[in-house]
Every structure is written in C-alpha cells, then in structure tokens.
Amino acid sequence: MGKALRSVCSRKTLGGWSPTRKRFDPVDVLIETSKGRIETLVPIRYGRMMASPFAFYRGAAAIMAGDLSTTASTGVHLQICGDAHLVNFGGFATPERKLVFDINDFDETTPGPWEWDIKRLCASLVVASRANGFSADDARESAWEAASAYRDHLADYAAMPLLSAWYDHIDLEDVIDRMEDQQLKKLAIKSVHKAVEYTAHTKEFVKLTVAGGSPPRIQDEPPLIYHDNALQNEVSQEDRMKAFASYRESLSAERRVLLDRFEPMDSAIKVVGVGSVGTYCGIMLLVSGNGDPLFLQFKEARESVIERFIGKCAYTHQGQRVVSGQRLMQSASDMFLGWTQGANRHFYVRQLRDAKVSPQVELMKPANMRRYGRLCAHAVARAHARSTDAIVLASYLGKSDAFADAMASFSVAYADQNERDHDALVKAARAGRVDVATIQ
Numbered sequence: 001m002g003k004a005l006r007s008v009c010s011r012k013t014l015g016g017w018s019p020t021r022k023r024f025d026p027v028d029v030l031i032e033t034s035k036g037r038i039e040t041l042v043p044i045r046y047g048r049m050m051a052s053p054f055a056f057y058r059g060a061a062a063i064m065a066g067d068l069s070t071t072a073s074t075g076v077h078l079q080i081c082g083d084a085h086l087v088n089f090g091g092f093a094t095p096e097r098k099l100v101f102d103i104n105d106f107d108e109t110t111p112g113p114w115e116w117d118i119k120r121l122c123a124s125l126v127v128a129s130r131a132n133g134f135s136a137d138d139a140r141e142s143a144w145e146a147a148s149a150y151r152d153h154l155a156d157y158a159a160m161p162l163l164s165a166w167y168d169h170i171d172l173e174d175v176i177d178r179m180e181d182q183q184l185k186k187l188a189i190k191s192v193h194k195a196v197e198y199t200a201h202t203k204e205f206v207k208l209t210v211a212g213g214s215p216p217r218i219q220d221e222p223p224l225i226y227h228d229n230a231l232q233n234e235v236s237q238e239d240r241m242k243a244f245a246s247y248r249e250s251l252s253a254e255r256r257v258l259l260d261r262f263e264p265m266d267s268a269i270k271v272v273g274v275g276s277v278g279t280y281c282g283i284m285l286l287v288s289g290n291g292d293p294l295f296l297q298f299k300e301a302r303e304s305v306i307e308r309f310i311g312k313c314a315y316t317h318q319g320q321r322v323v324s325g326q327r328l329m330q331s332a333s334d335m336f337l338g339w340t341q342g343a344n345r346h347f348y349v350r351q352l353r354d355a356k357v358s359p360q361v362e363l364m365k366p367a368n369m370r371r372y373g374r375l376c377a378h379a380v381a382r383a384h385a386r387s388t389d390a391i392v393l394a395s396y397l398g399k400s401d402a403f404a405d406a407m408a409s410f411s412v413a414y415a416d417q418n419e420r421d422h423d424a425l426v427k428a429a430r431a432g433r434v435d436v437a438t439i440q
Helices: 026-033 039-050 053-058 061-068 114-131 136-159 162-167 172-177 182-197 200-208 229-234 237-250 253-259 318-329 366-385 390-397 402-430
Strands: 077-080 089-093 099-103 110-113 262-270 281-288 293-300 338-342 345-351
Touching (some): 039 053, 039 402, 053 114, 053 402, 061 114, 061 402, 077 114, 077 318, 089 366, 099 172, 099 366, 110 114, 114 402, 136 402, 172 182, 200 293, 237 253, 237 318, 237 338, 237 345, 262 293, 318 338, 318 345
Antiparallel strands (some): 077 110, 089 099, 262 281, 281 293, 293 345, 338 345
C-alpha cells in the first residue's frame, strides 16, 4: 500500500515551492486571523512577528497552511501537530517525573496530511539557520538531515511491535549526555538543574504574586500580565466557577481528587508566544490547604488553521480537540491537561510550567542545528506512528534519499517565500495598514 502511494504522489513531487498565480495576500491572512482577539494586544502580535523572518515564521501557521493546501499530498491523513516548527519542541517532566523531549505545542492539532508537519519543521530549520547566519549549504543540510531522520525513525517504528512503538519516548537526559558541543551541553545541564531544583509552581509564586498578599494575588505587569476588569465585569463569578467545574469534569477521576485539594485564588490575562498573542490566555493561581501553590495556564482554543483546508475535525469543542490531539501525539502529557468553556470561548488548561526546558536555537552552530533537527524529526515520527500504520509511511518513504532531497528543496524555496511575506508585513506596518507595538 505504501509503495503504491508513489504512483499517486511521487516523493519528488513533494519538493520545491512556487506560489500559485492567485496566491492570497499574507497580510490579509494575518488581519483575518486577528479577528476575535483582544484588540489592544494585536499590535504586540504584529510587532513580535516583524522582529525577523524567523519570528514571522513562528506566527505564520495560517499562511503556511494555505500554501501547503496547494501542494502535492499522498492523501494519507493522521493526527498532526499542525505547527511543528523547531521552537515548538522541548523538554518537560512527565507525571512520573521523568524528563522527556517531545512536541509541546498543539494549538493547531487535528487530523491532516502527514507531510505538512515535516514540511513545517524542515522549512523552520532553514529559516532559523539563516537567522543564525549559516551558509546556504548548512541551512539546506539541516532540512535534509531532519527529513532523513524522519524516514529512518519511521522505519524503526514500522519494525517495532505496536505496543513498543506506543510506549517509546525520548529521554532528555540521554539526549544531553550525547551532546558533542560542550558549551551547549553545559547550558542544557544548567537549564535542567534550574527546571527541577525547585517545583516550578514555587518559583512562579515568588515571581508572579504580590509580595505579602493575603489572600495571594497575581502581580499585574501590563501589558503582558494584567487583570482584565472588563472581562471580570462581563463574566460573573458564578460563570467563572462553572467554567472551572467544567474543566474539573474533563479530568480523570483520580486527578479530580488531587485538584480538589487546591482552592482557586486568582486569575489574570498573560500574553504568551507569537502565534497566540491576542487570544484569551491567562493563568490561575490555586493554593492547597497547607499552602502549596499551583499555577494553571488557560489558553483559548480557536479553530485549527488546518481545518479550513481539510475539513472539520470530529470535535465540536476546540479545547477538547487540542487535549485529545496532545494526548494522542505526546509520549506523556500533563496530568492537569483538560478543557472548558466560558464567555462564548473554548479553552484548554494545563500547568503553567513543569520542569520546562526550551531549545536555545539562537546559540546553535550548524552542527548543533542538524542534530537538533534530527531530534525534532524523531519526535514527529514517534508522534505520527501513534495514529497511523507506520509500515505504510515507511514503505512510501523507502530507503533512498528521494524524500530528503524533496524536503530540502521545498524548505529552501519556502524560506524564500517566508522572507517575502515578512517584508510584506513590514511594508504594511510602515504604510499604516496594521498597528504595531514593539513590547517583547
């Protein structure tokens, strides 16, 4: 079946990129996807995306989805991340307190073409390589290596017993032990120690709350952290408690027992990321009977940018879509991961941070970028193998370099397109077509 797909869509046809004659205006897409966001925060979104082509790429998932919808595809759909650029990976602690490396952003997850994840990852490696000043050959090689690793790891999963493939995970400490760049290795070890030395919630409590407050209250740091008085006036305390109760019901029974030992104290809007800026995202502070803090992050779940091109997913609740996709694709998920709704919006909820270790992409050299790209590709292959028959994809990809060559050519060409789109946003801002704020 996998080999037969080559007659439907050859591996070579996955390569290259050129815009269609009537391609959309990328700025129009950004303006459209800003509708329904908090108006005062939208200029921050544009400001962050204007910073560089790499920053633009991180917030341009909707633009790329529109472009990918015009490209060749095998027609095989599985659960995809939908926004698998290289910064949406990292380390975190499992409920068993083991540090793993995996995909860590699922705002756009939905069933869709498997090629879209690997194309978004490979192109991001070229964009990031250019941002770091690498040569054209090094930038292309980073994409080629990632695609090659995806092919090889899918072959490994195809050969594994199904349960072994399902149980597989990427041990973060093993990854760090194998790092050859000693400077980055020291930084990674330091990041891990910092992440696990104290509980994340205790550190966040000191950093995010008003000193000496009783009851404890989140410290306002506008415009990035603030209490939204208009929203609190619009949504009653009763409605907020209903939303919390709905979130509680989305958890499994044993985790509701744990959550019940904490009492909600305060909540506030908190601006995060690049693509999420302007959506209703915030944090909630809970405290246990003996004073232990717990920070939960709630993020608005809007329709995936993928859905308009491949059809609606099975979930009518966008928060449930995110949670279900994350649970399927990750080797282990946050035990407080759940969903709810309020103020006519859908949300998903998770811990604010839990031993989170983020990649330091800006410090990477060409060899580091290649290794990191292979690691991300491994995570994508593992995630894809959980929701489809890996034998089919592995057979399609084969053992030759045809797929890696195609991904590399696509990535270089699409990185050029991304630069043109970034320039379009800069021109739109200078012309006053969009308002920009440069707060980081």
